[in-house]
Every structure is written in C-alpha cells, then in structure tokens.
C-alpha cells in the first residue's frame with residue numbers, strides 16, 4: 001500500500017537505468033570489439049526468438065532521443081553502462097584503446113549534463129570482451145582479469161574526470177556468476193549440466209569467479225580513491241542484486257532460518273567482505289576451501305563501498321532442504337518457491353518466471369541491509385517489473401496498462417516507509433528500465449520498462465503510463481526544499 005505519512009529527503013535522486021548491451025546495438029561500429037554476449041546469442045537455443053543485441057534499441061545512434069525521453073519523464077539523473085569492448089576492443093591492458101569509443105560516451109555525458117541530467121555510470125554490466133574469455137577464461141583467471149579490469153577502469157575514470165560523480169564497478173556479480181557459470185543460462189554459459197554445455201564446473205567455478213569479481217571491484221575502487229576521488233569528488237560502489245525471502249512454512253524453524261541463508265548466499269557473499277571484512281559463516285561452513293579468500297584480498301575489498309548499490313525486484317518463499325547440499329548448490333541448501341505451503345502465491349504472476357512482486361519485502365530487505373551493514377547509504381540502482389502478456393497487448397492497452405504503475409507505487413511507497421519509519425538511509429532510486437530492451441535470455445519477448453520500443457518501426461520510443469507516473473510518485477514523496 002502507498003503510504004500517506006512517509007516522505008523522502010529533498011535531495012533524493014531518482015531516475016531510470018539501462019545497460020549498454022541491452023540498448024546500444026551498433027555492435028560492429030567505430031571499432032567496438034565483440035563481447036561474450038555477442039557470441040552467446042549466436043548459439044542456437046540460448047535466447048528466446050534467437051534474438052541478440054545487434055540492433056536492440058539502436059541507442060548508439062539515438063542518444064538524443066534517449067535524452068529527450070529522460071527530459072519528457074522529468075528525470076533528474078540516468079544510470080547507464082559503458083561497453084568495455086568499445087573502449088578496449090580486445091579488453092587487455094596491453095591492447096589498443098579505441099578513442100572513438102571513449103569519445104562516444106564523453107559526448108553522451110556532456111549532452112546529459114547540458115540537459116541537466118546527472119549521470120550514474122556502470123563500468124561493467126556483463127558484456128566482457130570476448131577476447132579475454134578466449135585468452136585466459138575471463139573471470140576464471142583472477143590475476144589476469146583483475147589487472148585488465150583495473151586498466152580499463154583507470155582509462156574510463158581518467159577520461160571522465162569530474163563529469164561523473166556516481167560510479168558502479170560491477171552490476172550484479174551474482175547474475176554473471178550463477179547464471180553465467182552455474183546454471184549456464186547467461187554468457188559465458190558454463191555449467192556442470194552437460195546437456196547445456198560441454199564445459200564448466202558449477203561446483204567450483206562460481207566461487208572462483210566470485211572472488212575475481214570482488215577483487216577486481218576492490219582494485220578499481222582503490223584506483224578511484226587514490227588517483228581521482230579527491231579532485232573529482234565522486235562516489236563508487238558495486239551493485240548487488242537480492243530479493244526478499246519469506247518462509248515456505250512459517251511454523252518450521254528450518255524454513256525461517258533458511259530465509260537468512262538465502263539472502264546471505266545471494267548478497268552477503270559480496271557485501272560481508274565489503275562491509276564486515278569476512279565471508280558469511282554459513283558460506284564458509286558449506287563451501288570450505290572452495291570459497292577462496294586471502295587476507296590480502298579481503299583487506300583490499302573491506303571498506304570499498306561509498307554507497308550500497310541495491311538491485312531489487314521481488315520475493316520468494318524459501319523451503320529448507322534436508323540432508324547434505326549438492327556439490328553444485330549455490331543457495332545455501334534450500335528451494336526458492338513462488339508459492340507457500342498453502343499454495344498462496346508471493347505475488348501476482350509476471351512475464352518473468354522468477355519475478356512476482358511483493359512490495360513489503362522491499363521495506364524489510366532495506367531494513368535488513370541497514371542493520372547488518374551499520375546504516376550504509378543505499379542507492380537503489382534497479383527496481384521494476386515485466387507484465388504478463390505485455391508483448392501481446394494491443395498498443396493502446398499496453399501504453400495505458402496499470403500493472404506496472406501499481407508496482408512502482410507500491411515499491412516506491414515501501415522504500416519511503418523504510419526511510420521514514422525504519423530509519424534506512426536510502427538516497428537514490430533508479431527504475432528498470434527507461435525503455436524496453438534486450439532482456440538477455442528472454443530476448444525481446446519480455447518488456448521491462450516505462451517506454452514502448454517499436455522494434456519493427458525504426459525503434460520508435462513511445463512512453464507508457466508508468467513513464468509519467470514515476471515522476472508524479474516522487475514529486476508527491478520528496479520534501480520540498
């Protein structure tokens with residue numbers, strides 16, 4: 001329910017988010033090198049409708065349209081990501097830098113600033129240069145990967161200087177790792193499931209890769225703080241995804257306990273080393289030596305967030321599993337379910353099989369994070385929903401559909417309650433997404449945004465009801481100066 005009492009502070013920053021591979025297209029233009037998603041999309045059966053990001057929303061050629069859209073929505077900021085393969089086409093620290101790639105993003109940022117829009121930039125939203133995967137296994141090789149990411153990060157941070165005040169190193173490492181190296185449903189598609197891929201070991205690789213990403217984040221933050229932060233005055237963090245958990249059987253202590261385990265395996269895996277300087281006990285117990293951590297690496301990562309970047313979509317019911325965990329278990333030995341013991345759904349069905357909205361879970365997770373990590377400043381860097389059957393609705397109904405508007409009302413209201421009533425220091429919110437785009441393995445069948453994109457007709461952008469609604473929701477909640 002939308003709260004009538006709650007509010008948000010006058011300097012609260014809100015807007016919309018996107019990611020390079022999902023919107024840009026122009027994959028062969030101006031020196032961009034291929035990424036692991038270009039390759040993955042070409043494998044038959046991996047992406048719904050055999051789709052790819054080859055054209056997507058064609059944002060590479062339509063930056064002015066995207067800025068006009070942001071202005072039409074009244075958005076004071078914009079979160080987008082930079083494609084590593086446009087900046088260093090082969091990816092490595094000794095490979096050539098592509099000036100044209102840098103110029104593209106520099107111009108875009110200048111245009112955003114000229115339009116009065118504050119940029120929030122993600123350095124890595126899953127599109128690893130393909131050459132690095134080929135050369136040394138990408139994330140699997142910590143030394144090489146960390147050195148190459150640090151180099152790429154330095155090139156970008158230096159080029160942008162004080163133009164950008166908000167930086168995100170990695171978007172949702174959990175997804176790159178678990179979906180990319182355990183279930184194999186995302187690039188690079190590694191898994192122990194030999195029906196899906198001849199290579200990969202889902203019992204060991206996720207933990208190796210998780211370690212590489214965490215250390216690479218720490219290395220980039222160190223560079224930013226030592227070389228740029230003082231004169232540029234910005235902030236940097238990692239963005240973690242995590243959804244809320246309710247017990248499948250609220251009378252079963254094992255299910256109640258499993259809810260914390262679920263969140264620790266998804267979020268605290270990264271957030272504990274960053275805020276508490278160690279891995280969660282439950283993960284060390286279950287994984288033992290499979291969870292790599294040297295004192296030096298943990299020291300690099302400890303304290304490396306200027307703010308907590310939070311992506312949040314939904315909630316699950318959690319049922320504890322009995323007996324020892326499978327070697328490939330990445331959850332904490334539990335099941336993630338959409339219905340509880342009595343067959344009650346956690347929320348309405350959407351187009352995404354994993355996503356059922358449950359706004360009260362947003363408020364409780366904000367409080368959970370605030371308590372565990374000693375009151376961090378939180379920026380919500382993604383929140384949003386798909387809509388069941390949206391792609392099949394007639395356009396006039398699609399544009400006017402209420403479901404997404406209600407989702408935002410409920411979720412933003414829950415966040416305002418967390419700020420006002422639970423004392424959570426949440427200071428920014430980016431809705432996913434500014435425009436319909438390439439929804440990874442779900443291709444273009446799932447629409448996830450406030451703007452309809454007509455993929456058949458020149459990628460025309462037509463705002464949906466929710467595009468305007470978000471501004472109105474914030475206008476009502478943000479205190480006037």
Ligand code: PNW
Pocket residue numbers: 019022171172175241311354382432439440448
């Ligand atoms: C996030 N899950 O991905 C990403 O940051 C976006 O790029 C994406 O488009 C958006 O959420 C919507 O999916 C996720 O299976 C993908 O739990 C899958 C999951 C969570 C987040």
